[in-house]
Amino acid sequence: GTLVHARLDPTADSPDWTLTWSNAGHPPPLIRTRDGRVDLLEQHDILFHKDLGPLHRTEARRRLPAGSTLLFYTDGLIERRDHDIDASLAQLVDLLARHGDLPLPELLHRISDSSADPARGDDVVVLALRVP
Template sequence: MLLAYQISNILRVIAFDEQETPSRILHRLDDVFHELHAGPMTTVIVARLEPLPQGGRLLRWASAGHLPPLLVTPDHRSRYLHADTGPPLGVDPELPRPDHEEALPAGATVLLHSDGLVEDRAHALDDGMRRAADIAARHATEPLPRLCDALLGHGQDAFDDDVALLAARLTT
């Protein structure tokens, strides 16, 4: 857990200092991570919401081996934004991690989560991701705390791994 806390703090400083694309921020984070902690690997996703001139937002993200963002729309549809993830941190800081973008409509919700939310020993990862997407779609228009509670509630306090969940809903 300490390593995750350190990575989070380093990431905040780099993102603030560089104000670059998500892939550039990940590249710099991997450089620092490699110098400080050569050896362990971890997954990370860096995402940013930017306003679009015609309304809505643009989601820009880059991933270091992390699960994709989950997009939930007000019409109760959900889908993972599958894209090339690139390697986890700690593999090779020189390997590329491409940037991705998706225009999001007003009312859409973006969910970022750790694999602990969707993994369990009894089912395939794809089954867990599908289950999370279905739960999110059913609760698409509920307040964010209720949507998050529904996602966290499906594990009945018995997740096999740590769970992190970040939700953002676009109001304009």
């Protein structure tokens, strides 16, 4: 199994927030800063599986400036049979770079409208939040 476990904390004496996360093989969360730059949070550990036993998990931290948009999603959004997952991820990054300043409901509609039909039986979940 895969997952991202994340926590947001206010940063003292700043409008910024701090994101702390651990990723067990899940697609990388995306951060779009107010200037339109999008970063993939690619740090991750191995997947969860009963045969792998208990493993040490690492945490990463990233400061989120005011106005940043954070995007989490399931693999059903970018993974299609006979389609390159890296190309799908690049399309999502481009969409977030161009439209990430829209109100979140509009951004989510754009993401939903732009994605290819989900793979049969695969879920698609997207969570977006914006740092005030």
